[in-house]
Amino acid sequence: MKVYAKSDNLKQHPRFRWHPLGTLFDSTGMADWPDDAFTARRIRDGDITTEEPKEKTSSKTKTS
Numbered sequence: 001m002k003v004y005a006k007s008d009n010l011k012q013h014p015r016f017r018w019h020p021l022g023t024l025f026d027s028t029g030m031a032d033w034p035d036d037a038f039t040a041r042r043i044r045d046g047d048i049t050t051e052e053p054k055e056k057t058s059s060k061t062k063t064s
Helices: 008-012 037-045
Strands: 002-005 030-032
Touching: 002 037
Parallel strands: none
Antiparallel strands: 002 030
């Protein structure tokens, strides 16, 4: 299942970047992890999500 890191810190922290049976997060914060108890716990803890992150929009407004 595709999972997404909820924070940039999680993507970069060596202890949390991987699943014992899966893969590392890529540069976009996505990883393909098995649907198991470890993944379910990380989702429940709020560290990862199965929802693809929305693109960040700039809050700056143009002024002329």
